[in-house]
Amino acid sequence: MLEELPDAVSIYEVSPRDGLQNEATPIPIEGKREIVLALVRAGLKRIELTSFVSPRWVPQLADAEELSRSLPAPEGVVFSALCPNAKGLERARAVGLREVAVFLSASETHNRKNTNKTIEQSFEAFSEVVPGALAAGMRVRAYVSTVWGCPYEGSVAPAVSLEITERLLELGCYQVSLGDTIGVGTPLQTRELLKGFLAEIPATKLALHFHDTRGTALANALIGLELGLRDFDASVAGVGGCPYAPGAAGNLATEDLVYMLEGMGVKTGVNLDLLIEAGRVAERVIGHRLPGKVHQAGPRVLRTESMRP
Numbered sequence: 001m002l003e004e005l006p007d008a009v010s011i012y013e014v015s016p017r018d019g020l021q022n023e024a025t026p027i028p029i030e031g032k033r034e035i036v037l038a039l040v041r042a043g044l045k046r047i048e049l050t051s052f053v054s055p056r057w058v059p060q061l062a063d064a065e066e067l068s069r070s071l072p073a074p075e076g077v078v079f080s081a082l083c084p085n086a087k088g089l090e091r092a093r094a095v096g097l098r099e100v101a102v103f104l105s106a107s108e109t110h111n112r113k114n115t116n117k118t119i120e121q122s123f124e125a126f127s128e129v130v131p132g133a134l135a136a137g138m139r140v141r142a143y144v145s146t147v148w149g150c151p152y153e154g155s156v157a158p159a160v161s162l163e164i165t166e167r168l169l170e171l172g173c174y175q176v177s178l179g180d181t182i183g184v185g186t187p188l189q190t191r192e193l194l195k196g197f198l199a200e201i202p203a204t205k206l207a208l209h210f211h212d213t214r215g216t217a218l219a220n221a222l223i224g225l226e227l228g229l230r231d232f233d234a235s236v237a238g239v240g241g242c243p244y245a246p247g248a249a250g251n252l253a254t255e256d257l258v259y260m261l262e263g264m265g266v267k268t269g270v271n272l273d274l275l276i277e278a279g280r281v282a283e284r285v286i287g288h289r290l291p292g293k294v295h296q297a298g299p300r301v302l303r304t305e306s307m308r309p
C-alpha cells in the first residue's frame with residue numbers, strides 16, 4: 001500500500017460554494033471576497049466560487065453575478081460555479097466564467113429533493129448545458145452525488161453511479177467528481193467502489209468529493225490516492241454541507257488534506273500557513289467555529305530540530 005506516491009495532486013476548493021450554501025446567516029459579499037482572496041493567496045488554483053442555481057432554492061448564493069463580477073479570476077486561477085440548467089449557463093456566461101459544473105445524484109429521491117428533477121430530466125438539461133458551455137469555450141466539470149449512500153434511499157448501487165458517470169463523460173465533461181454527500185463512506189467500501197470505476201474509467205477523469213460527517217473523509221481520500229486518483233475536492237476549515245441532504249456536514253477540510261499530503265511528500269501547490277490563515281478569515285467572516293482539525297490545532301509547532309538536545 002502507498003508504495004508509489006505521486007509527486008503532486010490537484011485540489012479543487014469548494015468552500016465558497018459548498019461551504020457557504022449551507023450557512024444560515026447571510027454572508028456579505030465583501031466577506032466572501034475576503035475568503036476567496038485568502039484562498040488564492042494560499043496557492044489554490046481551482047476554486048468553486050458560487051452557484052448559478054435558483055435564488056429561491058439557495059438564497060445564500062443569490063449574489064452569484066455580483067460576486068463573480070467583482071472578483072475576476074487572477075492569472076493562473078480558474079473560478080468555477082454550479083450550473084443546473086440553461087438559465088444557469090446563460091448567467092455564468094454573462095459574467096465571463098470559464099468553467100461550470102453540472103450536478104445530479106445517483107439516487108432519484110435526492111436528485112428530486114435537490115433539483116426537482118428525475119435523473120433523466122437532469123440529463124435532458126445537461127444535453128443543452130454541456131454542449132452550450134463547450135461551444136462557448138468553457139470547460140465543464142460534473143458531480144455525481146450520493147455515490148456512497150443517500151439520506152433518503154440508503155445504499156446506492158455502484159452500477160448506477162458508474163453509468164451516470166460514463167454518460168457525463170460522453171457528454172463532454174472533462175472530469176466527474178464522485179460525492180459522498182452525507183459522509184457515510186468507509187475505506188473498504190471506497191476501495192471496492194473505486195476499483196469498479198477504475199476498471200472502466202481512467203483515474204484522470206475522476207475526482208473525489210468527501211463530506212466529513214463521520215470523520216472518514218481523509219481515510220477515504222488516502223484510499224483514492226493509493227488507487228491512483230489525483231484530484232480531490234476540499235473546503236477550507238471544513239465548512240460546508242448540502243442544504244438538501246439532511247445531516248450532511250462540511251467537506252473534507254483543505255488544511256487536513258494539505259497537511260497529510262505535504263507530510264508524505266506529495267505536492268499540493270498550497271502554502272499550509274497561508275491556508276490556515278484563510279481558514280481563520282473564513283471563521284471570522286462566517287461568525288462561528290469551523291470544524292477542520294488542522295484549522296483548530298494549527299500547524300505543527302515542534303520541529304524535529306528543536307527536539308534535538
Ligand code: HMG
Binds near residue numbers: 115179180
Ligand atoms: P425548479 O423550481 O424546478 O425550476 O428548480 P424551474 O425550471 O421550474 O423554474 C422555476 C423558477 O426558477 C423560474 O422563475 C426560473 O426562471 C427560475 P420564475 O419564472 O418562477 O420567476 N430558475 C432559475 N433562476 C436562476 N438561475 C437558475 C434558474 N433555473 C430556474 N439556474 C432548479 C429547478 C434546478 C433550478 C432548482 O432545483 C435549483 O436551483 N436547485 C439547486 C439546489 C442546489 O444548489 N443544491 C446544492 C448544490 S448540490 C450539492 O451540494 C452536492 C455537491 O456538493 C456534491 C456532493 O456533495 O455530493 C455538488
Ligand code: MG
Binds near residue numbers: 018181241251
Ligand atoms: Mg458537496
